Amino acid sequence: MSLQNHSNTIFLTEQESERIRAAAKNRVRKSSEAKGNERVPREATPSVKEATGASLMHDMGGAPDPDMTQAQGGTLPSLPIGQPYPPCTASLDDLIPMRFSDLRMETHHIGKKLAIKRASPVVGLAVRSWCMVQDEEGKETERLEFGLHKMRHGDEVLELTKLFVVKEPYFTMTDDGEATIRIDHPSDLVSLTDEIADSEFKDPAAAEKAATRCKNKGNAALKDQDLPEAYAKYSEGLKIAKLQSLQDLAKDIARNRAYISLLLGQMDGVISDAKSSLIGKNEQRSKDLDSKAYFRAGSAAYSLGQWQEAKKLFEEQQSLAPDDKDAKTYLKRITIRMREQDTGTHNFTKLRVNLSKARSRVDAATFLGPTEVKKSVDMGRGLFAKRNISAGELIMCEKAFCVLWGHDKEAMTAMTYDLRDDRIRVSPVGLSKAIVQKLISNPAQIDKVLDLYGDYQGAGKSLSTPEGAVVDVFRIHDIMSRNAFGPGNQFGEEGARNASTGLWIYAAYINHSCLPNAKKEYIGDLMIVRATRNISAGEEIFHAYDGSSDYDTRQAALMTTWGFECKCALCKAEKKDSLEVRRKREELRGEADTFVAREHWANAKRLTIVKAQRISKGIEETYNADRYKYLPKMAGSSIQEWLGKATSRR
Numbered sequence: 001m002s003l004q005n006h007s008n009t010i011f012l013t014e015q016e017s018e019r020i021r022a023a024a025k026n027r028v029r030k031s032s033e034a035k036g037n038e039r040v041p042r043e044a045t046p047s048v049k050e051a052t053g054a055s056l057m058h059d060m061g062g063a064p065d066p067d068m069t070q071a072q073g074g075t076l077p078s079l080p081i082g083q084p085y086p087p088c089t090a091s092l093d094d095l096i097p098m099r100f101s102d103l104r105m106e107t108h109h110i111g112k113k114l115a116i117k118r119a120s121p122v123v124g125l126a127v128r129s130w131c132m133v134q135d136e137e138g139k140e141t142e143r144l145e146f147g148l149h150k151m152r153h154g155d156e157v158l159e160l161t162k163l164f165v166v167k168e169p170y171f172t173m174t175d176d177g178e179a180t181i182r183i184d185h186p187s188d189l190v191s192l193t194d195e196i197a198d199s200e201f202k203d204p205a206a207a208e209k210a211a212t213r214c215k216n217k218g219n220a221a222l223k224d225q226d227l228p229e230a231y232a233k234y235s236e237g238l239k240i241a242k243l244q245s246l247q248d249l250a251k252d253i254a255r256n257r258a259y260i261s262l263l264l265g266q267m268d269g270v271i272s273d274a275k276s277s278l279i280g281k282n283e284q285r286s287k288d289l290d291s292k293a294y295f296r297a298g299s300a301a302y303s304l305g306q307w308q309e310a311k312k313l314f315e316e317q318q319s320l321a322p323d324d325k326d327a328k329t330y331l332k333r334i335t336i337r338m339r340e341q342d343t344g345t346h347n348f349t350k351l352r353v354n355l356s357k358a359r360s361r362v363d364a365a366t367f368l369g370p371t372e373v374k375k376s377v378d379m380g381r382g383l384f385a386k387r388n389i390s391a392g393e394l395i396m397c398e399k400a401f402c403v404l405w406g407h408d409k410e411a412m413t414a415m416t417y418d419l420r421d422d423r424i425r426v427s428p429v430g431l432s433k434a435i436v437q438k439l440i441s442n443p444a445q446i447d448k449v450l451d452l453y454g455d456y457q458g459a460g461k462s463l464s465t466p467e468g469a470v471v472d473v474f475r476i477h478d479i480m481s482r483n484a485f486g487p488g489n490q491f492g493e494e495g496a497r498n499a500s501t502g503l504w505i506y507a508a509y510i511n512h513s514c515l516p517n518a519k520k521e522y523i524g525d526l527m528i529v530r531a532t533r534n535i536s537a538g539e540e541i542f543h544a545y546d547g548s549s550d551y552d553t554r555q556a557a558l559m560t561t562w563g564f565e566c567k568c569a570l571c572k573a574e575k576k577d578s579l580e581v582r583r584k585r586e587e588l589r590g591e592a593d594t595f596v597a598r599e600h601w602a603n604a605k606r607l608t609i610v611k612a613q614r615i616s617k618g619i620e621e622t623y624n625a626d627r628y629k630y631l632p633k634m635a636g637s638s639i640q641e642w643l644g645k646a647t648s649r650r
C-alpha cells in the first residue's frame with residue numbers, strides 16, 4: 001500500500017534488518033530440523049509461574065516486547081510473514097481428538113482437534129499473545145501462541161476463561177526455540193459452551209428453563225456492557241430454544257441478540273436475527289416488538305450500504321409504528337443515499353465541513369459512475385470508462401470497506417519480513433487485523449474482499465464451517481498489502497507507527513500509471529476519483545500509486561510495495577536514460593525544489609528569475625528531445641510552474 005504522507009518514512013539500520021532476517025531464517029531452520037520430533041513434556045508449575053510472571057511484568061510495563069524493533073522514526077513491532085498455511089475447514093464433529101502427547105514438532109495435525117483450557121494469565125504483546133494451556137484433566141501443560149488476530153466478537157480470545165478446542169493444531173517453535181502451539185486463523189480456535197448438560201437439550205421443560213436462564217444471563221451481561229458475554233449467552237439460549245422449537249422464546253432471544261450484534265458491528269447477524277424474531281400478529285405488543293426488530297435490521301442494512309433493503313425494512317417499521325421519528329429520518333437519508341448512488345451528486349462541500357476526528361466516517365453512498373471492471377493488458381484486471389469522461393469530472397467515489405485512522409487505537413504499523421522474497425516492508429498490520437475482524441463479523445462481505453488481487457491464493461474461494469465463517473488471515477494480509485491506500489493525515493496524530501490506511505474494494509481494481517488520467521482525494525473515509533484529462537469510452541482508468549518524480553525511487557516503491565515493474569511510456573523512456581543522466585536530473589530537481597521553497601515568485605527580481613531559468617534549462621537538457629517529445633518532463637514541473645507565475649507577474 002502507499003501512504004500519502006511521505007514524511008512518515010521509517011528506516012531500519014542495516015544491522016537491524018539483518019537481525020530480523022537472521023532471527024526468522026534461524027527459526028525456520030531450527031523448526032524444520034526438529035520436524036516430526038516428539039513433544040518434550042513441560043513441567044506444569046514452573047511453566048505456569050513463568051507465564052504468570054511475564055504477564056505481570058508486561059502489565060506493569062516492565063518487560064520488553066521481543067517483537068519490538070528500533071527503527072529510525074520510532075519503535076515498532078517486526079513480524080515474519082510468508083509461511084502461509086490454510087485454516088481448518090472441517091467441522092468440529094469431523095475432527096479426531098488428540099492428546100498433548102500426540103503433538104509432533106513443526107507439524108499441522110490435519111484432521112485432529114485438541115481440547116485445551118487456559119492455565120495462566122495471558123501475555124498480550126503487540127503482534128501476538130501467549131499463555132500456558134492444559135488438557136482438560138490438567139495433567140499436561142503447553143505453551144499456546146495466538147498471532148495478531150482476535151476472535152469473532154473482538155474479544156481477546158485467550159482472555160476468556162472457558163474451554164477451547166484447537167482445530168488442526170500447528171505445533172512449532174518461537175524465535176527462541178521454545179515449543180509452542182501456534183494459532184493464526186481465528187476460526188481455528190473454538191470456544192466451547194460448558195454450561196449446558198446434554199439432558200437440558202433433550203427434556204422440553206428443562207430446555208425451556210435452561211434457555212430462559214441463558215437469556216437472563218445475556219440480559220445481565222448487556223447491563224454490565226459485556227457484549228461478547230451477552231452474545232455468547234443469547235447464542236446458547238437460542239440454540240436450545242430452536243432445538244426444542246420454543247418459538248416465542250427463540251424470537252425473544254433472537255431480537256435481543258440482534259441488538260448486541262448491532263453494537264458489535266455484526267450487521268449480517270443483526271438482519272438475520274431481527275427477521276427471525278418477527279411475530280407478525282395484529283396485537284399491539286407484537287407490533288411493538290416487530291417494529292423494534294425492523295428498526296434494528298434497517299439500521300444494519302443502512303450501515304452496510306444496502307439502501308434498497310434498508311428502505312424496505314424501515315417502510316415495514318413505519319407501517320407498524322407510523323409516528324416513529326427516527327425511522328422517518330432514516331428514510332429521508334436513504335432517499336439521499338440512493339440519489340448519490342445513482343447520480344454521484346454528493347454535496348462534497350457539506351461532507352468536508354461536517355468532518356471531524358469524532359466524525360471521520362462520512363454519511364455518503366458509493367457511486368461507481370460510468371465505470372466497469374474488465375481484463376487489462378498485462379496487469380490483471382483494471383477499471384475502464386463505459387462512456388467518454390471529461391477532464392475534472394467525477395469518475396467514482398467510494399466509502400471505505402475498512403479504514404483505520406492514526407488516532408484509532410488499533411492502527412499499527414509493523415516491519416514485516418517476508419520469507420518468500422526476502423524483503424522487509426513497512427506494513428499496516430493493524431488494518432489487516434481490522435479487515436479480518438470485519439469479515440468474521442460480516443461473512444457476507446468475504447467474497448468481495450477475496451476477489452481482490454493478492455499473491456497468496458490459499459484455497460482460492462471463501463470457506464465456512466458449521467462453527468462459523470472461516471477467514472484465511474494470510475490471504476487477507478496479502479490482499480491488504482496489494483490493495484490498501486493511505487487516506488492521508490486528515491486528523492493529525494498520524495506518525496510512523498500509526499499511519500492512516502484503508503481498503504476501498506472497487507477502487508482497488510484501478511491500476512497504476514506514472515502518466516495517470518485520474519487522481520484520487522479523500523473526504524474522511526470517502527475516496528473520490530476524478531479525471532485529470534478527457535477519457536474516452538473503453539479507455540482504462542489509471543491513478544498513480546507512487547508520485548515520486550525520480551525513476552529509481554518510483555520503480556523501487558512500485559516493486560517493493562506493489563510487486564511490479566512499471567512499463568508505462570514514461571518509465572520506458574526514463575529506463576533508457578543513463579544512470580549518470582538520471583543522477584544529474586535528480587540533483588537539479590533537488591536544486592529546483594529548494595529554490596522554489598526559498599524564493600517566492602511574487603517578489604522575484606530579474607536576477608532570481610535568471611537563476612530559475614538556468615536551473616530549468618539544466619533540467620530540460622537532461623531529457624532526450626525525441627524520446628520525451630510527447631512526455632512530461634516531471635523533474636522540471638515545480639520550477640516551470642514557478643517561472644510561469646513569476647514571469648506573468650512582470
Ligand SMILES: C[S@@+](CC[C@H](N)C(=O)[O-])C[C@H]1O[C@@H](n2cnc3c(N)ncnc32)[C@H](O)[C@@H]1O
Nearest residue numbers: 379380381453482483508509510511512562564
Ligand atoms: C490495486 S491492484 C489493481 C488491480 C489488479 N490489477 C487486479 O487484477 O485486481 C494492484 C496490483 O495490480 C497490478 N498492477 C497495477 N498497476 C500495474 C502496472 N502499471 N503494471 C503492472 N501491474 C500493475 C499489480 O499486480 C499490483 O500489485
